[in-house]
Amino acid sequence: MKQIAIIGPTASGKTNLAFEIAVRTNSVILSLDSLSVYKQIDIASAKPSHVQLNEILHFGINEVFADEKFDVISFFGVYKKAKNYAEQNNKNLIICGGSGFYLKSLIDGISPNVNASEDDIVWVKQMLGCLPKSYELLQKIDPTYSEKIYANDKYRIEKALLIYKSSNLSPSEFFAQNPKVPMIDDLPIFDVFWPKDDLRARINERTKKMFDEGLVDEVKFLISKYGKNQVPFGSIGIKEVIDFLDEKISLQECKELVEMHTAQLAKKQRTFNNGQFKNKISDSLQILEKEIFKIF
Secondary structure, eight states, rough: OEEEEESSTTTTHHHHHHHHHHHHHHHEEOOOOOTTTTTOOOOTTTTOOOHHHHHEEEEESSSOOSSSOOOHHHHHHHHHHHHHHHTTTTOOEEEEOHHHHHHHHHOOOOOOOOOHHHHHHHHHHHHHTTHHHHHHHHHHHHHHHHHTTTTHHHHHHHHHHHHHHHSSSSSHHHHHSSOOOSSSSOOOOEEEEOOOOHHHHHHHEEEEEETTTTTHHHHHHHHHHHHHHOOGGGGGTHHHHHHHTTSSSSSHHHHHHHHHHHHHHHHHHHHHHHOOOOOEEEHHHHHHHHHHHHHH
16 A cells, blocks of 8 residues: 655645546545535535545545534544555555645654543633733743743643643653654655645635535535534634624625635645645646656
8 A cells, every 4th residue: 555645725726636646546535624524514625526525435524513523633543544444455545635734743643632630621721811821831830842832822832731730740741751653654745836826816716616606505504503603613714604694794705805814824834834844745736646656
């Protein structure tokens, strides 16, 4: 079994590239998209088409409902399932999507979670009510670790304080005693590149297609079934439509915001990928296709 990863900013065409390669290389696909894991969120997540999903087995798509939890640990479980299937059925595995954090976690591994009590969780939540004070406390507990994160990094501050409260260890001590274990080695990574203006045009085109295909009706259905406060409903394409349905913005403003926020996301994805994946090959779809087939 061979494994590769195809990454790139949103709307770059990586999904179709992965599908075309999978068809010709006896491969299955593991999605790296953090929104496609949710059932019934189809248009907003720009999932592969029904034809693609029927022709090539995809993992990491339609795994949970919108009111269910899915995190990096859940993703690890899906990766193991995809890898085992590929190995047992003499298939290759293509890992594809825009959630670089999931891919980075696969390559680097993650430290185990602490066994936090309900009291520990409540204490940390209360501390986070004032983020500056929480960061100051972290600086006292672990000056070395606190220098590695920003004062407004709520996610890492929360994790660090939960480690401290639950284990009586500083984050640095805990990570030293519980080192990360990589789940994958020597993974070829291919990064789809588009010039900025060309990518923006593709984003605008995809946004129009999403609305034409019924994005507003999809969001109406989702909030009627689950309410407005589910985690995935803060995603681009859903949160703007909710504001439109709440009559906070017009439909035209909604479309423009989706375009703008998607372009901002694409920039963040490009920055993350460039900073985290040093040995990747970055080029156009056509060039990457040729390079990928050299591996298979």
